[in-house]
Amino acid sequence: MKLISWNVNGxxxxxxxxxxxxxxxxDADIFSIQETKLQEGQIDLDLxxxxxxxxxxxxxxxxxTAIFTKQKPLNVTQGLGIDEFDDEGRTITLEFPDxxxxxxxxxxxxxxxKRVDYRMRYDDTMRAYMLKLSADKPAILCGDLNVxxxxxxxxxxxxxxxxxxFSDQERxxxxxxxxSGFIDSFRSLHPDExxxxxxxxxFNARKNNAGWRIDYFVVSKNGKDLIKNADILNDIYGSDHCPIELDLNIKGE
Known part of the structure; x- marks a missing residue:
């Protein structure tokens, strides 16, 4: 099963x-995007x-945020249940069998x-949420994690x-x-890349490859065996971010 995540910057x-x-x-089985920058009814995607x-x-x-998936999920959850985060449309969760x-x-x-305190509260809330979900079955966090x-x-x-x-607080x-029990999938497979x-x-940053790795697939340790491969698709343009990929040992439907 192929998962893609991409901050499309609009x-x-x-x-x-x-x-x-x-x-x-x-041709991803599940395609997640961040920073959609739109409201309901402002786009009609033919997928x-x-x-x-x-x-x-x-x-x-x-x-x-948005997710496009070939396999219909068991459940869809918008947000983290806290208004200060959910008002900004930052999180969407899909539950699948595995x-x-x-x-x-x-x-x-x-x-x-100037917004680091808000960011710290978000990180703490997300970690608690991931721990709760991963107690049931593997949890995979994808997206622009801005660190x-x-x-x-x-x-x-x-x-x-x-x-x-790249502040000490965020790192x-x-x-x-x-x-707390999670794996940076790309770095675990490519420790020195x-x-x-x-x-x-x-400043021609992309031309000079003066970049940052701030997009991730983070997998709970009980899902370690699901990880087949992880990559960063930096030959794809269209945004200031490039897509990232996680391949799972699950047959896509």
Whole structure:
């Protein structure tokens, strides 16, 4: 079973580019996207063979998540049950027979870390949610988690220390998540590989590959045997992020 996650930085914008071609080429069993930046009724996607599930932010043109899946889920849950997060449409969960899939657009801490307290509350809530789900069956978190965990995960760690996405607080929270019983699938399979999933639009960052790895598939340890392969598809354009992939030892339906 192939899972794809992609922060599209505006679904309507990427649809005007090569989204349909990329979507069909990847042929994922489950395709999760973040930062849809739209409201209900603002787009009509023709994705034959896929069930579509959206969670919109109350604020127009902001945040938002969606999942497109060939296999109809057992259950769909929008949000985390807390208004300050759910009003921004940041989380959608699909339950399948063998696992839960949580699609998250984790809050950015903003310049000077002015939103880091909000971000810390989100991380704590998400960790508790994942622990609860994984007590039942494997839980998989995917999405733009807005943190480069280690120095290998960004081009310029020294100059970015204490900046949003590479602050000690955010990195420590990600360590806390992993220590509580979860696996960074890409890093577990590729411990020394340098590959990025996001590049600033400034300073020719993508051309120079001055990027960050901030998009993840995180898998609970009771789902370790499900992990077949993980990759970062950095040859695919259309957004300031590229898609990431997780292949599972489950036959797609």
């Amino acid at each position: 679904l309507r914008a990427v649809v005007k580019k090569d989204f349909a071609e990329t979507f069909n080429q990847l 034959p063979g896929y069930h579509q599930y959206f969670f919109y932010a109350k604020k127009k043109g902001y945040s938002g 696992f839960y899939l949580i699609n998250s657009y984790t809050p950015n801490s903003q310049p000077k870390l 480069a965990h280690e120095e290998i995960d960004l081009k310029n760690p020294k100059t970015n220390h204490k900046n949003p996405g 420590d929270k990600f360590s806390e998540l992993l220590d 340098i590959k990025y999933s996001w590049w600033s639009y400034r």
